[in-house]
Amino acid sequence: MSEINVKYGENLRPFPAPATVLDAFKALDRDVLKRTLAAKVNGEQVDLGSSLPETGETVVIEPITSDSDDGLELIRHSTAHLLAAAILDLFPGTKLGVGPALMEDPRYGYYYDIIAPRQLTEADLPVIEKKMKAMAKQNLPYRREIVEKARILDIFEGREEPLKCELISDKVTDTASIYYIDNSPFIDFCLGPHVPHTGKLGAFKLLALSGAYWKGDATREQMQRIYGTAFARQEELDAWLKQREEAEKRDHRKLGRELDLFSISDDYGQGLILWHPKGGVVRMEMERLLREELEQRGYSFVFTPHIAKRALWVTSGHEGNYSDSMYAPTSIEEEEYRLKPMNCPFHIGIYKSSPRSYRDLPQRYSEMGTVYRAELSGTLHGLMRVRGFSVDDAHLFVRPDQVHAEVADCLDFAIKVFDTYGFDKVKFELSVRGGAENKGYLGSDEDWNAAEEQLASALKERGISYERIEGEAAFYGPKIDIKIEDAIGRVWQLGTIQLDFNLPERFELEFTGDDNLKHRPFMIHRALFGSIERFFGVLIEHYAGAFPLWLAPVQVTVLPITDRINEYAEQVADELRRAGFRVESNTRSDKIGAKIRDAQMQKIPYMLVLGDQELENKQVAVRERKQGDIGAMSLNKFKEMITLQKEKRRL
RNA sequence: GCCCAAGUAGCUCAGGGGUAGAGCGCAUCCUUGGUAAGGAUGAGGUCGCGGGUUCAAAUCCCGCCUUGGGCUCCA
Numbered sequence: 001m002s003e004i005n006v007k008y009g010e011n012l013r014p015f016p017a018p019a020t021v022l023d024a025f026k027a028l029d030r031d032v033l034k035r036t037l038a039a040k041v042n043g044e045q046v047d048l049g050s051s052l053p054e055t056g057e058t059v060v061i062e063p064i065t066s067d068s069d070d071g072l073e074l075i076r077h078s079t080a081h082l083l084a085a086a087i088l089d090l091f092p093g094t095k096l097g098v099g100p101a102l103m104e105d106p107r108y109g110y111y112y113d114i115i116a117p118r119q120l121t122e123a124d125l126p127v128i129e130k131k132m133k134a135m136a137k138q139n140l141p142y143r144r145e146i147v148e149k150a151r152i153l154d155i156f157e158g159r160e161e162p163l164k165c166e167l168i169s170d171k172v173t174d175t176a177s178i179y180y181i182d183n184s185p186f187i188d189f190c191l192g193p194h195v196p197h198t199g200k201l202g203a204f205k206l207l208a209l210s211g212a213y214w215k216g217d218a219t220r221e222q223m224q225r226i227y228g229t230a231f232a233r234q235e236e237l238d239a240w241l242k243q244r245e246e247a248e249k250r251d252h253r254k255l256g257r258e259l260d261l262f263s264i265s266d267d268y269g270q271g272l273i274l275w276h277p278k279g280g281v282v283r284m285e286m287e288r289l290l291r292e293e294l295e296q297r298g299y300s301f302v303f304t305p306h307i308a309k310r311a312l313w314v315t316s317g318h319e320g321n322y323s324d325s326m327y328a329p330t331s332i333e334e335e336e337y338r339l340k341p342m343n344c345p346f347h348i349g350i351y352k353s354s355p356r357s358y359r360d361l362p363q364r365y366s367e368m369g370t371v372y373r374a375e376l377s378g379t380l381h382g383l384m385r386v387r388g389f390s391v392d393d394a395h396l397f398v399r400p401d402q403v404h405a406e407v408a409d410c411l412d413f414a415i416k417v418f419d420t421y422g423f424d425k426v427k428f429e430l431s432v433r434g435g436a437e438n439k440g441y442l443g444s445d446e447d448w449n450a451a452e453e454q455l456a457s458a459l460k461e462r463g464i465s466y467e468r469i470e471g472e473a474a475f476y477g478p479k480i481d482i483k484i485e486d487a488i489g490r491v492w493q494l495g496t497i498q499l500d501f502n503l504p505e506r507f508e509l510e511f512t513g514d515d516n517l518k519h520r521p522f523m524i525h526r527a528l529f530g531s532i533e534r535f536f537g538v539l540i541e542h543y544a545g546a547f548p549l550w551l552a553p554v555q556v557t558v559l560p561i562t563d564r565i566n567e568y569a570e571q572v573a574d575e576l577r578r579a580g581f582r583v584e585s586n587t588r589s590d591k592i593g594a595k596i597r598d599a600q601m602q603k604i605p606y607m608l609v610l611g612d613q614e615l616e617n618k619q620v621a622v623r624e625r626k627q628g629d630i631g632a633m634s635l636n637k638f639k640e641m642i643t644l645q646k647e648k649r650r651l
Numbered sequence: 652g653c654c655c656a657a658g659u660a661g662c663u664c665a666g667g668g669g670u671a672g673a674g675c676g677c678a679u680c681c682u683u684g685g686u687a688a689g690g691a692u693g694a695g696g697u698c699g700c701g702g703g704u705u706c707a708a709a710u711c712c713c714g715c716c717u718u719g720g721g722c723u724c725c726a
Contacts, residue, residue, distance in 0.1 A: 097723095097725090098723080098725050098726065099726090100723090100724065100725065100726090101724085102724060103724070104724060105724075113723090119654075119655080120655080121655065121656075122655065122656060122720095123656095164726080167725080167726055168726075170725095170726090171725090171726060172726085176726075177726090178726095188726075189726050190726050191726060192726095207720095208655090208720055208721070209654085209655055209656085209720085209721085210654065210655065210720060210721030210722065211653055211654025211655070211721060211722055212653095212654080212721075212722045212723080213653080213654095213722060213723080214723085215723055215725075216722070216723035216725090217723080218652075218653070218722080222653060222654060222722090223654085223722090224654065224655080225654085225721070225722075227720090227721080253719095257662075258662085264718095266699095266716080266717055266718085270717080270718095376652060377652080377717090378652070378653075378721085378722080379722095380718095381719090559686090561683080561684070561685055561686095562683040562684070562685095563683060564683075565683095589681095589682070589683070589684095590684095590688090590689085591682090591683085591684050591685095591688085591689060592684070592685055592686060593684085593685090593686065593687060593688070593689090594687080594688055594689080595686090595687095596686050596687055597686095597687035597688055598687085598688090599687090600687055601687080607686080609685070609686060611685055612685095613685085621685080621686080623686060628686075629686055
């Protein structure tokens with residue numbers, strides 16, 4: 001009888017063969033076994049019930065416990081299988097697609113794609129969930145079997161699972177593993193591993209029903225996707241559900257209405273934003289901050305039209321590559337025009353309007369340029385995905401040797417601005433050429449190498465850690481994408497700094513060098529917010545509608561306790577207005593409690609409660625929206641306090 | 652575009668084959684009250700749009716529109 005040497009942590013111990021992973025843990029560590037769902041054997045994930053390899057070499061085993069990320073993924077994946085098993089039980093004849101765990105999408109934990117004999121509706125979800133709970137209680141084992149390709153195909157053909165057969169044909173060369181759940185009609189073609197039995201599952205919930213295409217391809221089968229989530233423990237699921245509710249409370253569409261910031265009306269068109277006066281204030285402040293920075297950084301301000309001749313879009317390449325997202329042409333005196341989906345060609349027009357010398361570069365043109373894109377109706381979402389929006393756009397026309405410095409300044413700019421809004425977690429991604437497929441990259445290797453090197457060195461010089469992503473560059477140049485994390489941990493892709501070898505070529509841009517020869521400039525597209533509408537949406541959710549003083553649509557509200565005080569209240573309000581603040585006064589005959597409630601719900605940063613005492617002492621009693629009553633002070637002292645806050649753009 | 656759900660007063664929603672309900676908001680009046688809702692009265696709706704069934708449709712059926720959740724982290 002042979003032996004297997006098992007290494008577990010520092011322990012090395014021989015076991016008589018054959019033995020399973022479970023046998024090893026039973027002998028080595030009963031404590032950890034309770035939390036263990038599967039294991040890594042020589043670094044490879046396997047089921048607890050799998051046999052230890054008898055190769056003669058030492059076998060290294062590690063537990064995959066329920067409190068690890070790997071463990072959670074296992075739970076979610078196994079729960080997805082439980083979901084499929086419950087559906088097969090309730091709806092015989094259902095065709096299965098795929099059912100992965102989702103670890104990066106904070107909204108969901110797993111899904112399973114199916115084609116049921118009838119269209120399922122949301123009303124079916126509780127029924128399916130109940131079945132899953134019942135199956136979980138029965139501690140049904142997940143069983144694994146290794147079979148030949150031909151036999152797997154037989155099994156799934158016999159079960160009339162065409163999609164599974166397609167997968168098997170694609171993926172399997174000789175043998176593969178399949179999984180059963182005992183006492184259930186479920187069989188899946190799956191690498192595993194899984195939890196040992198369904199009793200390890202329980203903290204799960206089905207969340208949503210949606211449509212999905214097989215392999216994400218709109219020309220393939222339309223399937224139904226059931227989303228759910230799962231955790232190791234019920235408390236974690238409860239906490240997650242609670243956080244989800246919190247996120248709903250921050251929904252910018254809800255707050256946009258409640259705080260009267262913006263609206264979208266079908267009478268005007270889907271995906272078109274009406275900025276209300278209070279939203280307009282926030283936008284003006286957002287633009288003011290940008291303008292200050294742009295001025296200091298040597299940008300110039302340009303303004304360009306919303307439509308241009310169709311021929312321009314042919315030259316720019318938009319007509320060829322981007323036509324689906326552009327509004328149809330409109331004719332004026334036999335000449336066709338199209339709404340602009342991007343601002344670049346106009347800025348190029350400004351560059352080209354006169355000959356440029358190397359001494360003139362860089363040229364930095366900025367514009368809050370409004371563009372229109374014909375997004376599919378189903379993808380529209382509040383402020384986040386719209387059909388008309390303004391980009392805080394800028395195009396830099398630079399000499400090849402200037403790329404580094406300009407990119408570095410863009411990075412400083414981004415960090416400064418996002419920091420002002422309180423986004424302290426900013427991620428940078430450098431997208432470069434690479435990967436197996438050749439995307440038909442434009443421009444010489446020389447240019448690319450130089451450009452990628454300059455982007456990377458700008459990031460390094462600024463001490464910015466970044467992720468380098470091979471193969472994600474656009475065909476026309478490498479780029480840096482900027483992502484921010486908001487107050488509740490959601491990540492938003494916002495700005496981009498993009499090098500472009502394409503448009504300078506297409507538009508034959510040039511400048512005269514010190515050698516008196518013509519050279520081609522590089523073009524850098526950069527936007528920090530991407531779309532100011534979208535960034536506004538992100539801000540609303542980030543602050544949950546409670547904008548910092550400098551952004552708040554109403555900064556101070558004056559609340560007289562009785563009608564006797566109304567006159568004094570108006571004086572106070574006027575004085576603050578003259579000092580440059582946005583002030584309201586509430587002289588309605590409500591009780592002070594009601595006025596405060598109103599102001600709190602409008603999330604106004606400061607409330608000045610004025611009664612006989614304040615009138616007599618020439619003071620204001622200050623209530624801050626989060627801290628509550630912070631005591632009485634002179635109006636001058638209050639003014640000083642908020643002036644400082646406003647000027648420093650404190651959070 | 653495709654799958655599921657929902658469209659009733661400005662907002663949040665209840666109701667449901669026999670001519671429309673609540674709370675909030677709004678208006679007017681009473682009240683002048685010290686840190687998150689004082690009281691009374693009143694105005695407000697082609698029940699998303701179009702068609703069908705019916706003596707009768709907001710309600711049942713069909714179509715459309717809009718809104719919301721989604722639409723490859725592959726076995």
